[in-house]
Amino acid sequence: MIVEAIQYAATTPVTPAQFRPFIGASVSLWSRATRCANEWAAHEENCRRFVSDTINGMRRRRTVVVLGSGLLRDVPVGALSRGFDTVVLVDLVHLASVRMWLKARRFGNVRLFHRDLAGLEDALDGKQPESLSFLRQVPYLDLVISANLLSQIGVGAERRLEQNNDTKRAEVVRKLIHAHLRDLDALPCSTILLTDASYSVLGRSGKRLESEDLLHGMPVPDADERWPWPVVPFGEQSRDYQVVHDVVAKRVLR
Numbered sequence: 001m002i003v004e005a006i007q008y009a010a011t012t013p014v015t016p017a018q019f020r021p022f023i024g025a026s027v028s029l030w031s032r033a034t035r036c037a038n039e040w041a042a043h044e045e046n047c048r049r050f051v052s053d054t055i056n057g058m059r060r061r062r063t064v065v066v067l068g069s070g071l072l073r074d075v076p077v078g079a080l081s082r083g084f085d086t087v088v089l090v091d092l093v094h095l096a097s098v099r100m101w102l103k104a105r106r107f108g109n110v111r112l113f114h115r116d117l118a119g120l121e122d123a124l125d126g127k128q129p130e131s132l133s134f135l136r137q138v139p140y141l142d143l144v145i146s147a148n149l150l151s152q153i154g155v156g157a158e159r160r161l162e163q164n165n166d167t168k169r170a171e172v173v174r175k176l177i178h179a180h181l182r183d184l185d186a187l188p189c190s191t192i193l194l195t196d197a198s199y200s201v202l203g204r205s206g207k208r209l210e211s212e213d214l215l216h217g218m219p220v221p222d223a224d225e226r227w228p229w230p231v232v233p234f235g236e237q238s239r240d241y242q243v244v245h246d247v248v249a250k251r252v253l254r
């Protein structure tokens with residue numbers, strides 16, 4: 001609890017006011033990632049390897065943007081910093097520990113940006129969300145990585161729309177997920193999509209007790225690779241079940 005409080009207190013002054021409400025969720029993610037480090041290791045390593053393999057096959061490497069960079073656990077920042085002229089990390093929150101980690105490694109070409117990548121306000125106003133349109137202003141953009149962000153756009157929107165009825169909520173969340181996939185696909189540069197697409201609650205015997213589509217009915221993108229991610233291992237919420245997410249990884253080289 002004390003380390004979480006310090007993390008929270010140290011992150012607050014370096015976070016613009018409109019993003020401070022999201023610090024708590026980031027600190028919770030950080031705590032869970034620390035507790036579940038062993039169980040998450042294979043997933044994180046798969047993500048980093050998938051990104052490294054992709055950049056090794058790229059001819060031009062000027063600017064890379066990472067969407068949902070968060071704790072930098074599933075993004076090989078060292079390889080990105082060495083391989084590209086500029087690395088832009090975008091998230092609602094960049095924790096104090098992440099900033100210190102970056103500073104200690106003297107990654108002089110890494111820039112941090114606070115941005116809401118969901119587009120919820122537009123969707124609620126009946127407009128097409130265009131939350132990736134800012135990428136048009138990024139010069140020499142050669143790669144965009146959506147780093148385990150997509151399902152979280154849905155989760156965050158559902159939380160904020162708790163008061164709305166089920167139909168309205170489902171419609172808006174689906175719109176946001178569709179917009180992210182569409183806009184990523186429309187980019188003129190190379191892209192990587194890393195996302196969990198669904199999850200299953202599994203009992204000790206391996207029996208599936210429940211499952212949920214995290215893409216809310218949107219077709220799962222054709223994956224180059226897939227793997228399981230035990231987001232809630234046995235003992236985290238209950239000794240009797242674990243929650244395993246199905247992760248897809250897709251690259252488009254341009």
Ligand SMILES: C[S@@+](CC[C@H](N)C(=O)[O-])C[C@H]1O[C@@H](n2cnc3c(N)ncnc32)[C@H](O)[C@@H]1O
Nearest residue numbers: 068069070071072073074092116117118147152
């Ligand atoms: C599962 S974590 C991704 C982990 C991260 N890629 C890493 O390497 O540790 C999801 C991330 O998406 C961010 N996120 C969720 N909703 C967002 C939004 N609307 N706009 C920007 N970032 C968002 C969260 O703050 C979190 O850091």
